[in-house]
Amino acid sequence: MANASGFFTPTMRISSSININRSGFRCPVVISKRIRCSGTSQGVESFSPPESRAQRLVNKGCKLIGCGSAVPNLQISNDDLAKIVDTNDEWISARTGIRNRRILTGNESLTGLAVEAAQKALEMAEVKPDDVDLILLCTSTPEDLFGGAPQIQKALGCKGNPLAFDITAACSGFVLGLVSASCYIRGGGFKNVLVIGADSLSRYVDWTDRGTCILFGDGAGAVLVQACDSEEDGLFGFDLHSDGDGNRHLNAGIKESTTTEALGTTNGSALGFPPNRSSFSCIKMNGTEVFRFAVSVVPQTIEASLSKAGLNRSDIDWLLLHQANQRIIDGVATRLEVPKDRVISNLAKYGNTSAASIPLALDEAVRSGKVKKGQTIATAGFGAGLTWGSAILRWG
Structure with a gap:
């Protein structure tokens, strides 16, 4: 049964383990029965054991x-x-x-x-x-x-x-x-x-x-x-994905130096040992393909997170996306029918700060009084990997 948080919580059945998957938390529990062999018809006894660690965690x-x-x-x-x-x-x-x-x-x-x-x-x-x-x-x-x-x-x-x-x-x-x-x-x-x-x-x-x-x-x-x-509970639902095939559109791979000298042995030279010193290359990006990828998958993942949370678009107070490109942010907001005045963006001041962009924008919005305690935020990240994902959360 779904509770107010959007996650599924137990009613009568409890499982001995906690099942966590990428779509959220589904936590069914099985209360065990102890069989006592006493040689009488009263040999089977059902009882409720003390609260276990697993049971306590289910309610967290x-x-x-x-x-x-x-x-x-x-x-x-x-x-x-x-x-x-x-x-x-x-x-x-x-x-x-x-x-x-x-x-x-x-x-x-x-x-x-x-x-x-x-x-x-x-x-x-x-x-x-x-x-x-x-x-x-x-x-x-x-x-x-x-x-x-x-x-x-x-x-x-x-x-x-x-x-x-x-x-x-x-x-x-x-x-x-x-x-x-x-x-x-x-x-x-x-x-x-x-x-x-x-x-x-x-x-x-x-x-x-x-x-x-x-x-x-x-x-x-x-x-x-x-x-x-x-x-x-303030994390209502989430959705996470990756697609390594898209790595060709955005990457910073290893490049090898050619200055390392091989060992002065026949075997070393033949095997190419020691290996050349390596460093990461500069960022390489196919901007057109990354743009297409983002405007396609971001609305889908947010819709998936909302569905898993049991919420609708109208329940969103704020849309907070990875700050990569304002046209991506505007495009996703339009697809989700989120008004511009409910979209958080500080991209103009800081550019794309990668993993820092969402918490940086969130912090500014909270400290400015824009985001208030109890409000619901739909957030999504997307980028190299290719990876993408979203979460529906409440602030405070």
Whole structure:
């Protein structure tokens, strides 16, 4: 039976395990019967055991109670870009809606931005770092090959050494992080999960390619997702997908250097060992194909999430999409019949900040008073992979 949160909760049947799938949570439970062999006709006894851990988790929900964001100091305008590549402000703004972006320079770091955003989210939520159970860093551009989340955990001063790890799903990363947080809360008993979206795609941009260099900026955003009773549940439904065949339209693959010397042995030279040093290439994108992909799949995934949540388009207070291109945002809003005054967009100020774009826009909307506690938000991410997904959630 569907409850007010849009997830399916048990009536009389309880299963010994919690089934979590990509369409949401369906949590049926089976109350067991103990058979007692006493040699009499009274040998079978049915009873209700003490509340199990699984039963407690079935009744758990999750809610977003804090948010924060941070951006680099350096602002690069369209006019600034026009000095280094053949473009102009009118051309960029008309095709993308972007007028400025922030770029990491000097002593700034992506980790520093992520920590700042996380601290603000914790302060709003009134949660101490020591009470954080899990940190999920959604990024495709960590500052360490082995991931950046543990460094954020260290910088925040989480003395309990909570688990911290990276999620790599490009511009869909933050939505995947939200869903992952809810799974840990519902299925693992976690209480406070910090979800951070942070990316510095400017480090992987070819600044001579006017098709891509105009799009990307750097930034970080974070939310604190907290366990709550099912009646307060704030994640109503979700829908997640990927299609590796679309990788050819948007990627930044490995490129090999040719400077590494082979070992001074016959076997080493024959085997090509050691391998050449590698680095990631600049972002390569077929903008037309990515645009077609986004305007097609985003309305579909939001409709799917609404259906799984048992909600209608009219139940949406705000539409918050990954900030990639204003024409995509406007097109999806039109398809879903969401009025412009209920669409959140800060793309003009920051450009495409990948996994940071949704929490960055959410934080600004919350702190400005636009998004209020109890309002319903339809959000969706889409991008490299190709990956896409959506979630219907309530703020506060």
